[in-house]
Amino acid sequence: MNVVLRHNMRIPAIALILAFIASISPLMVIAPKPVLGAEPMLEQFGIGEPPPPPEGVHKTVSKTARRAASSVLPISFDRIFEEMLPDSFIEVSAQKIAPADVDALYISFEQTPEILSENIEMGKKSMPMLPEPVEGIPQPKNLPPSYTTSIVKHSPGIKPPPVVDLGEGYVPVPTPPTIELEEEADAWVSGAVHHADGIYGGSFSHSCCSRASYVPPPVELSNNELREKAVVNNLRHRPETSATYRRYSGMVPELPPAVDLRQPEEDVWAVYDNDSVSGELEMTAAVKAAEMAVCNDQGIANENLPEFPQSLSGTVSETAANTVNEPASSHVKTAVGTAMDHTVAASVPAVATVAATSPQPKPAVNTGGTSFIVPERVPVLIILIVFCACIWHAVSKARRGEALFIRKISGLSALEDAVGRATEMGRGVLYIPGIADMDDIQTIAGVTIMGHVAKTAAEYETPFYNPMARSFVMSVAQEVVKQAYLEKGKMDAYRPDRITYLTDDQFGFVSGVAGLMTREKPAACFYFGTFYAESLILAETGNSVGAIQVSGTAEASQIPFFVAACDYTLIGEELYAASAYFSKNPREIGTLKGQDLMKVLIIFSIIFATIVVTLKEGQFIASPGFVNFAERFMHYLK
Amino acid sequence: MLFIKRTLPLFVTFVVGTLMIIAFFSGASPDSPIKRIESTLPRWTQIVMAFTMVLGSLNLVLINLRKVNRKVPGYGYSIVLLVGFFAMAIAGLFAGSWRIAEKNIKVGGVYRCLDQSGRSFSKVMVIGIDYLDLEAEKAALLKAGDPASLETAAGLDMNAKVVDRIRVAYLDKDDKVLKRTVKDEKGREKEVDYIEAVTSDRIKGICGVLMHDSQRILYKGVFANAQATMFSLLAFFVASASFRAFRIKSKESALLMLSAFIVMLGNIPLANTVSMWLMKIPVIGKFLDIVTIKEWLLAYPSSAAQTAIIIGATLGSMTASLKILLGIERSHLGGEG
Amino acid sequence: MDFLIKLKDIDRRWIFLFLAFSLILPMIFKPHMKIVASKAVQELYDYIEKLPEGTRCFLSFDFDPGAEPELGPTASAVLTHMLRRNLKPVMGGNWPLAGELAERGIATAIRRYQETYEESKSKGLLAPGAKYEVKNGEDYVILGYKTGGTIHVKNISKDFLTYYPQDKDGVSTANMKIFQNSDGRKFKMQDFGLVFSMTAGTNGIEAYISMASEHKCTMSAACTSVNIPKFTTYRQTKQLVGSVGGLPAAAEYESLVGYYGTASEGIGPQTMAHLLIMFFIVVGNMSYFAERWATKKSK
Incomplete structure (x- = not known):
């Protein structure tokens, strides 16, 4: 019989393991999706083969940005693991620029000239995924010499522009390395954005600034207009890059240096569709969309917006002023620019503005003050629903009459014996349902067990002492104990004055109880509920008067004290199981079973998450798809 | 009877619990009824809890009075408890600041002023009372514009006189105004009268001083020390428990x-x-x-x-x-x- | 052997007496012990060390006098360190006596800072801009206690100054120098370089952690010894930058800051008490084994 049973058990177990392996196996084989049609474009630049895909060189983007991006882009944003790069790489960014018909990934690196060559060698060794600057790509002339841009992949539907004379196309603005003054930088910026179709990017976390840089190629649109894109990258203000700042962007010197990247994963990128009919840019709308996206990410209500643009206006509103009503790219001109955002330097974690594709301007995400459900709480809701389903399943099983096993909890079984012993010794029983108020679920559990103990005490007519730390619990306890005595027909033995309120003060209460214990010398002491530092004082005093002690609490920090000083201790959830344990009511036992089912689910998700994170961190599977999945998974789990 | 004792509480629990769960997940605006319920119900709890406090105190006093009355063994403890209870309650109630008492503060009267640390009193004479500019307050509230501010603004009694600060001059033993040295704009030191604008709760009469001091003695001298003693007992109990366990x-x-x-x-x-x-x-x-x-x-x-x-x-x-x-x-x- | 067996039932008052001696003697003789900082404490110290001058830091005093022996020294040590680095502590709290405890903490810190000003200047411990005089409202401010716990943290994350309109003494915060940004922007919670809570129970750092997505500040915490395992988890998940757990860690922080304060004084009694407890555990086990051996033998 035993063998058969075990055999029976084995099948579902194996099935479960197989299902588990099957569920994660697709993740293990995801490879970077090859981008079709990259070749023609690359050929245009004289590149034979595309460089290797930038695995692992990604930038984390926030959930709003992902949502926004995935609503617009065919593929999601890539991420940069900045921490993986050597410090000498001042800036790394990876962005997908994806108008409806463009799908391109650009990666740009900026390095100090002296270490450039060294780093390329080093980069090759330490990070094989790091793309080298590709020869043949026309480098923008006005960019600092150390700036290299690589086109990594490109998507179909892009035709090279008829005239690609990037060098001549530049706006004649002062060359970046010579910029010293803020005004010049501003001029440079406005010159740059003047011809830019839109701006990608943002300003991020603490002490950083935004920077617009050139990203080829121009895109041909249906109306034969060409337009360029400017990308605003984030350049974080770290000590080692601050010099770069001042040089390129005219950053104000008093900008406080940031300590470090605060929460890189919190960067907010918003994508905004903005391709108005005549090519006019509606940057104001774009700015608004970005703000809304940011506000949404930060949980700031829309009506509180007015403060927010201040931090943004420095950059983008100016941009807007320069670009609105400008015909977008009636001639080929490419821009290099730096957009500064002085105001974000100290505080605003993230701001983002993006240009360009769909006919109707629309906000990136639904940021309205009201929504059906709070988005961050969706995972909680899912867990709640799963939990309810587990309980419902187990309860209905119990109701059908299936016998459900409940293991022996020795602490609860000992209650009756302890009361019996007290009766034999002619001494009383002391019961404390914790020191928290009735709004604490542990107190309710304590009061539930109290009803049971009270019945036994009533049956044996043993004095039942209940000092209370909360007056509200006192009145509930009086009711519960009275009911217990009533049920046992011992109303004449019921003494409400033994259920007394002492004080709310933790240690005042303890000294009161300790006094009661030494005077009355109860033969059994029970502590069920929330306890803090007083746990050991109570239990040791109880021990000194020779009482049998049973305790139960879900306060993890107090369990050791109870275990050390009491005869029996209910640990954590056992406290809540008491009512089902005593009543043997199938509905209640069903809920316990449901709880166990949920625990199994949690155990599996912990194991699963551990595997996923280990694989992701360990670089065993470095495919963007997997990394993306792992991050999303962890995000929801958090 | 069963309805009131069982069915009604269960019904209330279910309805309120469900509402709170819905409110937790709902993304409705803060003005919506569901969110208002979410913010209001915890306040109800606070009010109910406040009443149970009275209930608890009454219960404590009555039980101990009864013990004293019947002279049950150990009634001496009950006497100590009752004395402590009333002493602490009276001192605590009267030591604090009472808005009503503000009306009795007269310009020209000599009072005691509590120092910033709340430890000692100085002799002062009230030389003026500044009232709140209610018009400005109201305007500020209206400008703030959020529902709570608007509600407060609507409820302001414009005829009331609300004390903002009380200007006092510090006196020495002989009731002469104390002097202090300050620096003027050019950095020169000069002596001026020691005058300060203080909040009304710091001004007390002789009775207030007495209550304040007795409350301090009871709280800092007895209560805090007794509390620390009980907490320190933990060290001893840890030793004996670990020896045993x-x-x-x-x-x-x-x-x-x-x-x-x-x-x-x-x-x-x-x-x-x-x-x-x-x-x-x-x-x-x-x-x-x-x-x-x-x-x-x-x-x-x-x-x-x-x-x-x-x-x-x-x-x-x-x-x-x-x-x-x-x-x-x-x-x-x-x-x- | 019999003596050992008898020890099993030793009156616990003897243990209490021994413990009392082990606590009192080091208090009288004050032995100096070499204290080496643990990783968690060092992490926090390094973080504060690297904060740029003038950064405002929020210290939340979430404890009561009962926990002051453990958390008070941390408060004054961290505050002293901040003053030396010319950081600007803003002190609030979710427990009713936050204001008073903060007052005590900053008073100790200022006294210590000024006493050792020249010395630390010569040792190069001071930030270049650290001045001898420390002004309330400019270099530090005590905001005191506010009710609400997590809800309050949520509120201040959204709008700091509206929910702290006045400091503890009733001075309006709106015009305080400490809350002015150089670019004229309104002060926000995000401007804090560090949120540091000294947590004795509920409504401590956990309130700030649960609202981390709102305020996005770097957080750290001090806790009582009992809570160290819980805080270790937060540190592992990188929700906290370092932590100061209990009296030993406070002493470690004091040693990093470079003075012998109340926590360092407390280390002597603590060491003796630990050793005594360990001794009693060994004795208890010896008597237990002696008894077992005796019963086996009698069988």
Whole structure:
């Protein structure tokens, strides 16, 4: 019989393991999706083969940005693991620029000239995924010499522009390395954005600034207009890059240096569709969309917006002023620019503005003050629903009459014996349902067990002492104990004055109880509920008067004290199981079973998450798809 | 009767619980009814709790009065309790600031002014009373524009006189105004009258001073010390409990004791010395850094166990809450579940 | 052997007496012990060390006088360190006596800072801009206690100054120098370089952690010894930058800051008490084994 049973058990177990392996196996084989049609474009630049895909060189983007991006882009944003790069790489960014018909990934690196060559060698060794600057790509002339841009992949539907004379196309603005003054930088910026179709990017976390840089190629649109894109990258203000700042962007010197990247994963990128009919840019709308996206990410209500643009206006509103009503790219001109955002330097974690594709301007995400459900709480809701389903399943099983096993909890079984012993010794029983108020679920559990103990005490007519730390619990306890005595027909033995309120003060209460214990010398002491530092004082005093002690609490920090000083201790959830344990009511036992089912689910998700994170961190599977999945998974789990 | 004792509470629990869950997930604006309920109900709880406080105090006083009256054994303790209760209550009630008392503060009167630290009093004469500019307050509230501010603005009684600050001059023993030196704009020192604008709660009469001081003596001298004493008892109880409980009865308890020793050692500076000795053991010596092992123990085995207990307990509390919400669990209302 | 067996039933008052001596003697003789900082404490110290001058830091005093022996020294040590680094502590709290405890903490810190000003200047411990005079409202401010716990943290994350309109003494915060940004922007919670809570129980750092997505500040915490395992977890998940757990860690922080304060004084009694408890555990086990051996033998 035993063998058969075990055999029976084995099948579902194996099935479960197989299902588990099957569920994660697709993740293990995801490879970077090859981008079709990259070749023609690359050929245009004289590149034979595309460089290797930038695995692992990604930038984390926030959930709003992902949502926004995935609503617009065919593929999601890539991420940069900045921490993986050597410090000498001042800036790394990876962005997908994806108008409806463009799908391109650009990666740009900026390095100090002296270490450039060294780093390329080093980069090759330490990070094989790091793309080298590709020869043949026309480098923008006005960019600092150390700036290299690589086109990594490109998507179909892009035709090279008829005239690609990037060098001549530049706006004649002062060359970046010579910029010293803020005004010049501003001029440079406005010159740059003047011809830019839109701006990608943002300003991020603490002490950083935004920077617009050139990203080829121009895109041909249906109306034969060409337009360029400017990308605003984030350049974080770290000590080692601050010099770069001042040089390129005219950053104000008093900008406080940031300590470090605060929460890189919190960067907010918003994508905004903005391709108005005549090519006019509606940057104001774009700015608004970005703000809304940011506000949404930060949980700031829309009506509180007015403060927010201040931090943004420095950059983008100016941009807007320069670009609105400008015909977008009636001639080929490419821009290099730096957009500064002085105001974000100290505080605003993230701001983002993006240009360009769909006919109707629309906000990136639904940021309205009201929504059906709070988005961050969706995972909680899912867990709640799963939990309810587990309980419902187990309860209905119990109701059908299936016998459900409940293991022996020795602490609860000992209650009756302890009361019996007290009766034999002619001494009383002391019961404390914790020191928290009735709004604490542990107190309710304590009061539930109290009803049971009270019945036994009533049956044996043993004095039942209940000092209370909360007056509200006192009145509930009086009711519960009275009911217990009533049920046992011992109303004449019921003494409400033994259920007394002492004080709310933790240690005042303890000294009161300790006094009661030494005077009355109860033969059994029970502590069920929330306890803090007083746990050991109570239990040791109880021990000194020779009482049998049973305790139960879900306060993890107090369990050791109870275990050390009491005869029996209910640990954590056992406290809540008491009512089902005593009543043997199938509905209640069903809920316990449901709880166990949920625990199994949690155990599996912990194991699963551990595997996923280990694989992701360990670089065993470095495919963007997997990394993306792992991050999303962890995000929801958090 | 059963309806009031059982059905009604269960019904109220269900309705309120469900509403709160919906409100928790709802993304409605803060003005919507559901969100208003969410913010209002906790306030109701506070009010109910405040009433139970009265109930508790009454219960305590009555039971102890009865004990004294019947002269039950140990009624002396009850007398101590009653005296303590009333002394603390009276001192506490009158030591604080009463807005009503503001009306009695007269310009020209000599009072005592509590210093910033709340410890000592100085003799002062009231030389003027500044009232709040209610018009400005109202304008500021209206400008703020949020519902709470608007409500407050609407409720302002424009005819009322609300004391803002009281200007006092510090006096010496002979009731002469004290002087203090200040620097003017050019950095020159000059003597001026020692005048200060203070909040009204710092101005007290002789009776207020008495109450304040007795409250301080009771609170800082008795209550705080008694509290600290009880807390300190923990050290003694830890010693006796560990003496009793840490017995190597099995392999597990041996392991437990070993880790307890390591953590205890790691918590004291002696750990470094012990580690240095251990270092001298060949091969394994360098791995025996007590503090590192302690940190590892806390960070992994201990925190893993704690997390498991917490997950279990949280699930248990979720189940218990659901049971209460759905009325499966009702033994806290008395009687069988 | 019999003596050992008898020890099992030793009156616990003897243990109490021994413990009392082990606590009192080091208090009288004050032995100096070499204290080495643990990783968690060092992490926090390094973080504060690297904060740029003038950064405002929020210290939440979430404890009561009962926990002051453990958390008070941390408060004054961290505050002293901040003053030396020319950081600007803003002190609030979710427990009723937050204001008073903060007052005590900053008073100790200022006294210590000024006493050792020249010395630390010569040792190069001071930030270049650290001045001898420390002004309330400019270099530090005590905001005191506010009710609400997590809800309050949520509120201040959204709008700091509206929910702290006045400091503890009733001075309006709106015009305080400490809350002015150089670019004229309104002060926000995000401007804090560090949120540091000294947590004795509920409504401590956990309130700030649960609202981390709102305020996005770097957080750290001090806790009582009992809570160290819980805080270790937060540190592992990188929700906290370092932590100061209990009296030993406070002493470690004091040693890093470079003075012998109340926590360092407390280390002596603590060491002795630990050793005594360990001794009693060993004695208890010896008597337990002696008894077992005796029963086996009698069988």
